[in-house]
Amino acid sequence: MDLLLVEDDAAYADTLAQELRALEHRVTIATNGVAALEAVARESFDAVILDRMLPQMEGTAVLQRLRESGATLPVLMLSALGRSVEKVEGLEAGADDYVVKPTPAPELDARLKALARARGWTERNGDTLRAGDITVSPTQLRAWRADVPLDLTKLELGLLTELARQPNMILTRAMLLERVWGYDFEPATNIVDAQVRMLRRKLTADGGDDPIVTKRGLGYMLRG
């Protein structure tokens, strides 16, 4: 992906850019809000990684200007840890996702890809989701595998919905915790893993092959 990284901490920006490049992204660095707005006006990017705390112009102000100028590209905000209130402010200002600095690059990578994909999905905006032989209807709160209804709990259905919304896309544990459980913290037990194992058992109860791929140390993916 073509990424614009807006970060005033040069050392951190360099490290992150290097890591993201290792994950096959092209990264342009802007050290302040004005430079970021100029860069977006000049080139086209797939997504922006925007630091919340920037000199002169705050991250939220940059985001507002960006949205006012008509730019719809996904924006992922970074903030220092221990300021949860900022998360709400960031999302209200129009950020698509919000993570706490420093986030491991693979986590950022997964989130950015999910954001880019989510754009395409919201445009289609169909009710029924399909991934391979799995069908999920979030509005009817029902799911099927190869047209056989699945007996899922509300939480399992939520988990399957998130995975089916973006098939072939890795969803990290942190992303699933946020979206399915609504937790903004990292639990000490492997809540996500246990729930995925439970879901897997139900999905393969009739003997089909396992549709969920485990990306070790990172998260899960539903085969499309």
Added chain:
Amino acid sequence: MRIVGRGSLRTLTAAFLALFLATVLATGVATYSASRAAIVRLIDRRIVTVSDELDDGLRPGDARELLARIDRLSRTRDTGDIGLELRDATGRRLGGNVALGRNLPPGFSTLRHRDGIAGLSEGRALVRDLGGGLVLTVVAETEPVDDFARLRLRNAIVGFGAIVLVVLGGTILFAFLIERRIARVRETAEAIIDGDLRARVPVNPADGAFAAQAMSFNRMLDRIATLMEGIAGVSHDIAHDLRLPLARLHSRLTLIAARAPTEAIREDLHGALAQCDDLLAMFAATLRITEIEGSDRRAGFARVDLAQLAHKVGEGMAAVADEGGHPLTIRADTPLFVDGDGRLLTQALVNLVENALRHTPTGTPVSIVATYRHGAAILEVVDRGPGIAATDVPLALRRFGRLEASRTTEGHGLGLPLVDAIARLHRGTLTLDDAGPGLAAALVLPLPKAR
């Protein structure tokens, strides 16, 4: 000194006023009796003088001459008010300008209204035996005007009463003003205890010593706030600066693990990644506690149904409890509302459930309870495991404090301190009780105030 040392402002005021009233009363009584004694003394001297004058150079037994002198004296202006009566040795009245209703003893006596002398309400009398069978009684009023005693009492009441009223009003006002100024300091201190570190005592320059006191107090609070910010800043910086290389390490390990040549190396790398995750979790928990204690998260409080929250957490953790072989039950039948931060309460409950799952043997039942008890909302996790001895509770609540029994299990010793911080943010407490057997870890939260 005991009263001064221990009494409250009100007791001191009351004691002072009582003492003051007693003093005023004593002064009044003393003044009254002193002036009365002085008047009696003066009157006595006067009647002695008058009787001396009458007796002066009188032949013994010369009643006629004496009556003539009495008549003269009665008609003289400055002695016209003196009462005089002459009797013989048998008590028969010989003459005079008054008639006494009773026989007075020789020497001084006090006369009252009931003695029946016209125009006399109180007076003194001197009875003298002049010799020759004549007994002279000289009477003088001790009251310059009628009802003098009542008049004097009224004057005393009005005069002293005014003083008492002024002092009483002044003292109560003074006590009230002091109390109000003290209350301002107390309110500020309570706001600070409550977590609002920006609270300050209002300063009115007209308050003099109180203003100086308030300013000193505020300067002290400024200093404490600076130190607190310093500590928070330092812990934040440390956590941030240590997290950055850790995150880099994490990224690099993940990337290496993705292209590990053998399964064994991949396993090792994932072990290292898990350790990285533990360290990152420790920083996250430390920073979360700092955030909860230092910021004003109460601004975002809303009505939260603890019963619903209990069911949601129970549902979210059912799979992980099931894998650990822990039967997880939820007892939260009726809605139970508190004012709070739903996300933080969720985190607190998840923490308590995780504690129960991790520190009890496989198969140990765990239950989540949301209930109303002793006027408080209770969100509780009860297990049938080994529990925590009462003496170990303080250690369990201390940051990085880990009990001997849990040293071998995973965890960083920040779980319960975090729950404790969340409880305090909600003006509640975290209690760790013996569930006989097992542990009952409860968030005891105040019920919402009626709106």
